[in-house]
Structure formats: C-alpha cells, structure tokens
Amino acid sequence: MRRIKPITVGMVEIDLAEHRKRKLNRTQTMLNLLGKTIVSGGYEGVPFPTEEELSKTHGVSRSVTREAVKMLTAKGLVNARTRQGTTVQPPSHWNMFDADVLRWLLDREPSLELLRHFNQLRIAIEPEAAALAAIHHTDAQMLLIEAGLARMADAETGADDPLASDIAFHVSILHATRNPFYEQFEPMVATALRTSIRFTNAIKGHSASLCDHGAVAQAVADRDPAMAREAMRKIIGDVLELIDDGTA
Amino acid sequence: MRRIKPITVGMVEIDLAEHRKRKLNRTQTMLNLLGKTIVSGGYEGVPFPTEEELSKTHGVSRSVTREAVKMLTAKGLVNARTRQGTTVQPPSHWNMFDADVLRWLLDREPSLELLRHFNQLRIAIEPEAAALAAIHHTDAQMLLIEAGLARMADAETGADDPLASDIAFHVSILHATRNPFYEQFEPMVATALRTSIRFTNAIKGHSASLCDHGAVAQAVADRDPAMAREAMRKIIGDVLELIDDGTA
DNA sequence: GATTGCGAATTTGTCATATAATTCATTGAC
DNA sequence: GTCAATGAATTATATGACAAATTCGCAATC
Numbered sequence: 187m188r189r190i191k192p193i194t195v196g197m198v199e200i201d202l203a204e205h206r207k208r209k210l211n212r213t214q215t216m217l218n219l220l221g222k223t224i225v226s227g228g229y230e231g232v233p234f235p236t237e238e239e240l241s242k243t244h245g246v247s248r249s250v251t252r253e254a255v256k257m258l259t260a261k262g263l264v265n266a267r268t269r270q271g272t273t274v275q276p277p278s279h280w281n282m283f284d285a286d287v288l289r290w291l292l293d294r295e296p297s298l299e300l301l302r303h304f305n306q307l308r309i310a311i312e313p314e315a316a317a318l319a320a321i322h323h324t325d326a327q328m329l330l331i332e333a334g335l336a337r338m339a340d341a342e343t344g345a346d347d348p349l350a351s352d353i354a355f356h357v358s359i360l361h362a363t364r365n366p367f368y369e370q371f372e373p374m375v376a377t378a379l380r381t382s383i384r385f386t387n388a389i390k391g392h393s394a395s396l397c398d399h400g401a402v403a404q405a406v407a408d409r410d411p412a413m414a415r416e417a418m419r420k421i422i423g424d425v426l427e428l429i430d431d432g433t434a
Numbered sequence: 435m436r437r438i439k440p441i442t443v444g445m446v447e448i449d450l451a452e453h454r455k456r457k458l459n460r461t462q463t464m465l466n467l468l469g470k471t472i473v474s475g476g477y478e479g480v481p482f483p484t485e486e487e488l489s490k491t492h493g494v495s496r497s498v499t500r501e502a503v504k505m506l507t508a509k510g511l512v513n514a515r516t517r518q519g520t521t522v523q524p525p526s527h528w529n530m531f532d533a534d535v536l537r538w539l540l541d542r543e544p545s546l547e548l549l550r551h552f553n554q555l556r557i558a559i560e561p562e563a564a565a566l567a568a569i570h571h572t573d574a575q576m577l578l579i580e581a582g583l584a585r586m587a588d589a590e591t592g593a594d595d596p597l598a599s600d601i602a603f604h605v606s607i608l609h610a611t612r613n614p615f616y617e618q619f620e621p622m623v624a625t626a627l628r629t630s631i632r633f634t635n636a637i638k639g640h641s642a643s644l645c646d647h648g649a650v651a652q653a654v655a656d657r658d659p660a661m662a663r664e665a666m667r668k669i670i671g672d673v674l675e676l677i678d679d680g681t682a
Numbered sequence: 683g684a685t686t687g688c689g690a691a692t693t694t695g696t697c698a699t700a701t702a703a704t705t706c707a708t709t710g711a712c
Numbered sequence: 713g714t715c716a717a718t719g720a721a722t723t724a725t726a727t728g729a730c731a732a733a734t735t736c737g738c739a740a741t742c
C-alpha cells in the first residue's frame with residue numbers, strides 16, 4: 187500500500203536528505219522533528235498534538251509516535267499524562283548535556299548568547315578538569331594529551347584540521363580526570379568549539395593558542411594542578427573575552 | 435484474564451511498594467528495573483535480553499518493553515540495532531546528569547568514591563556559579579537566596595530541616611546564574627547533599643557552615659564575583675576535605 | 683583454500699486495531 | 713451549594729502481523 191516514505195513536515199525544514207544519509211529510521215526522524223520543533227518554540231501557545239494527530243500528520247503509526255515521545259520524555263522535553271495530553275516542559279527541565287538537545291539548540295540559534303553560556307560553563311569545568319588531570323592521569327592518557335598537542339602543531343603547518351585537533355586536545359584532558367562526570371562534557375565542549383569558529387574565525391592566533399595549550403600539557407605532565415588550572419583558565423578566558431567583545 | 439499486576443523481577447529487588455506509592459505505570463516500572471540492573475552491572479558478560487524475552491519474563495507486552503528500552507536509549511544506557519539486538523553502552527555514554535541515572539547510581543553504590551566525584555564537580559561548578567550569580571542575579575532571585583539562608587538559620591534552632599534548607603540555598607545560587615546549563619546541576623547538587631549526610635553526619639558544624647553561606651549571599655548581594663567565588667569555594671572545599679579524610 | 687554470492691534465520695522496526703486506565707467536565711440528585 | 717454518578721478524551725497496554733536489516737552458514741566459483 188504505502189510505497190514511498192511519507193517523511194514530511196509541518197513547520198521545521200525538511201531533513202529528508204539528512205534522514206537518508208544517516209539512515210535514520212522513522213522513530214529517530216520523528217524524534218528529531220519533534221525535538222527541533224519544541225526547542226525552537228514551535229509549540230508555545232498551542233497545545234502539543236495528541237498521538238493520533240501526530241501520527242496522522244506525519245504518516246506514521248502510533249507506535250512510532252509514542253516511542254519518539256517517550257524519548258523526548260526521557261530527555262526532559264515533554265511530559266505525558268493520561269487524559270491531560272502531552273505537555274512541553276520549560277527549558278529548565280531539558281537535559282542540556284544531551285547530544286541531541288544540544289544539536290537542536292544549535293540548530294535553532296547558533297547565537298552569541300548560547301556560545302557565551304557554553305563558555306561560562308567551560309571556564310568552570312575545564313580549568314578544574316586540568317587540575318584533576320594533573321593529579322589523576324595515567325600514562326596512556328598523558329600520551330593522548332600529547333598526541334592532541336602534536337595534532338595542533340600539525341594544524342599549524344596545515345597537516346591536520348585545526349578544529350579537530352583542538353577538540354581532541356580538550357577532550358583528552360576531560361578523560362584524564364578519571365571522573366565520569368567530567369567526561370560527560372565531551373559533546374558540549376566539542377559543540378562549543380565547533381560553534382566558536384563560526385563566530386570568531388578571525389581568531390587564528392593559533393601560534394599563541396598552541397603555546398597556551400602546551401603549557402597545560404606541561405603542567406599536567408608535571409602533575410602540577412595549580413599550574414594546569416591557571417593555564418587552562420587562560421585559554422578559556424581568552425575565548426570568553428573575544429565573545430564578550432563581540433557583544434559589546 | 436489478567437487481574438493481578440504481574441510486576442515482578444529477576445535479579446534486582448522487587449519495588450512493588452515503591453511502584454504503588456509513586457503510582458508508576460508499567461513502562462516506568464520497567465524502565466526503573468532495567469536501569470537499575472544495567473547500572474549495577476547486571477548485564478555484564480551476558481547479552482541483553484531480546485524484547486520478547488523481556489516481555490515474557492516480566493509479564494508485559496512488547497509495547498511496554500520497547501518504550502522502556504527507547505527511554506534507556508535516550509539516556510545513553512543502551513543501543514538497539516536490528517538483528518544485532520540491544521547492547522549495553524559503556525558508562526562513559528551514560529547521561530550522568532539525568533535524575534534517573536543518578537538515582538540508579540546511588541542505588542547501586544552510595545560510595546565514597548561517587549561522593550568524591552560529585553564534589554570534585556561541585557568545586558568546579560558552584561564557585562563559578564556564585565560568581566555568575568553575583569553578576570547576573572535579579573532582585574527576585576536575590577530574595578530567594580536570602581530565603582534559603584534564612585531557612586538555614588531556622589534549621590539551627592530546629593525550626594526547619596537542615597538538609598532541605600541547605601539544598602534550597604545552593605539551588606537558588608544555581609538559578610541566579612541565569613545560565614541554563616548551570617541550572618541543570620540542580621539534581622546533582624541535591625543528590626550530593628543528600629548523600630553527604632549519610633557519610634558525614636558528624637559534620638553538624640552548622641554554625642560555621644551558616645557563616646560561610648552567609649558570606650556567599652553577602653558577596654552575591656554586593657555583586658562581588660571574586661568574593662562570591664572564594665566564599666563558595668571554601669564551603670565545597672571543606673566538604674571535599676572531609677570526604678578525602680574519610681578515605682585516607 | 684579463499685572469496686564471493688545467495689538464502690535462511692533472527693531481531694528490531696513498523697503497522698493496525700482493540701481494550702484498559704485515568705482524569706477532567708458535566709450533569710443530576712439531594 | 714455539594715457531592716456523586718456519568719460520560720468523554722487521551723494516554724497506556726495488549727496482541728498479532730508483517731517489514732527491514734543484518735548476521736550467519738552454505739555453496740559455488742575461482
């Protein structure tokens with residue numbers, strides 16, 4: 187009966203291409219669609235559709251709709267109650283560290299405000315992460331950190347991707363803390379760095395940046411927490427300064 | 435045909451009482467059950483059951499099982515693929531800031547190690563949160579902070595619950611940052627505080643603690659970020675010290 | 683013997699329909 | 713006016729069927 191995939195949309199842009207490329211199934215497509223719509227305020231004022239409405243609108247079965255809504259519930263975006271229907275939760279309930287939610291947020295507004303919020307968090311997390319890494323890192327993790335630094339050096343000469351190497355370095359520090367909570371910030375840090383270059387692509391003061399990153403690595407290697415913290419704070423502080431300048 | 439709720443379990447303890455009390459539906463019960471089991475390593479070595487097995491074992495329909503698994507997927511605990519089955523993800527993929535995951539973790543091990551990890555994070559987050567609060571708080575938020583402080587004072591005289599007032603104070607600081615990412619730490623901070631008293635119930639140096647908290651509030655009111663940061667760092671630092679002593 | 687191709691089996695993914703449970707609104711009795 | 717009974721709307725659960733994707737074994741070929 188139904189031969190063509192009836193994946194289509196109401197308000198958000200159609201992501202059929204992305205859908206095909208990533209081989210998303212219908213539940214995942216539905217999840218993305220609803221997530222994006224919620225995050226971009228598509229249901230403010232209007233009540234969230236019932237399961238039946240959603241199913242009809244998007245040409246999928248109720249099972250698909252329900253499972254997508256369940257996932258949204260698990261991420262804190264909505265809350266479903268019998269008879270009352272499904273309601274969108276206020277943003278404070280959203281799981282901001284979820285990779286999907288972050289993606290939807292950026293999709294909505296790669297705004298300076300969001301970038302500032304990211305980096306306000308980074309300046310709390312990463313210096314302390316560097317300090318913890320200085321204390322708790324294993325030899326293998328130290329090698330990874332140095333590898334990240336080497337990649338950044340390569341990026342100087344064009345032999346590697348600057349963004350990827352930057353992410354690799356910061357992520358390696360997070361893991362070296364050996365604290366599972368710090369490791370959770372990987373998607374956020376990666377996202378923040380990716381977003382940064384969109385706004386401040388002029389900041390190719392990479393030579394200075396490379397030097398700063400080297401200082402962090404050295405302090406971690408020396409198992410000097412205070413120094414590591416300071417060095418990392420300088421890196422993030424510089425970024426934050428640039429962003430604040432962008433605003434003012 | 436089926437008259438009695440067939441909610442029962444295999445390896446984890448039966449939470450029928452909790453189930454009734456919180457009026458959990460079957461999907462939520464299933465979610466809790468699977469979540470606890472996964473977090474406590476119940477599926478290490480053995481493959482995760484298929485949908486049909488789970489449904490049979492727990493006497494629920496495949497819908498319920500599937501929706502529970504979907505929620506676990508959304509929280510990063512498992513990954514389902516056609517024909518390959520559902521696999522448990524490594525802990526680094528788990529969404530550690532999810533309230534459910536936190537609860538399951540504590541249910542497994544209210545361990546000193548976990549408590550230390552919590553507070554290693556708090557010492558990054560909360561001092562910076564206090565600094566941000568000093569800059570960005572609104573009048574209403576300042577009132578909430580002072581209310582929290584007042585409750586702590588009441589707790590001194592037994593007029594209020596010490597734990598609840600402590601949580602209220604710290605949470606009010608988080609919200610005063612006006613940064614949605616900081617607000618996400620509410621469940622973690624609350625959990626950390628709740629867990630603390632189990633271990634360090636001797637720390638009823640509340641008079642000292644009250645004084646320290648007052649210093650934070652004052653610095654925030656004065657819009658003095660550096661002072662707020664320092665005062666908060668002292669509070670968490672003291673806790674961390676106690677925990678580390680407990681280990682050594 | 684190694685590789686490629688094909689088909690069967692397995693498991694999640696999707697659909698359709700029916701029924702239960704819960705809650706809100708309305709109506710009616712007192 | 714208050715309270716209980718009734719009904720309606722919506723999610724929750726059950727059931728059975730089929731689709732899609734991936735693995736695995738087997739066979740054919742080189």
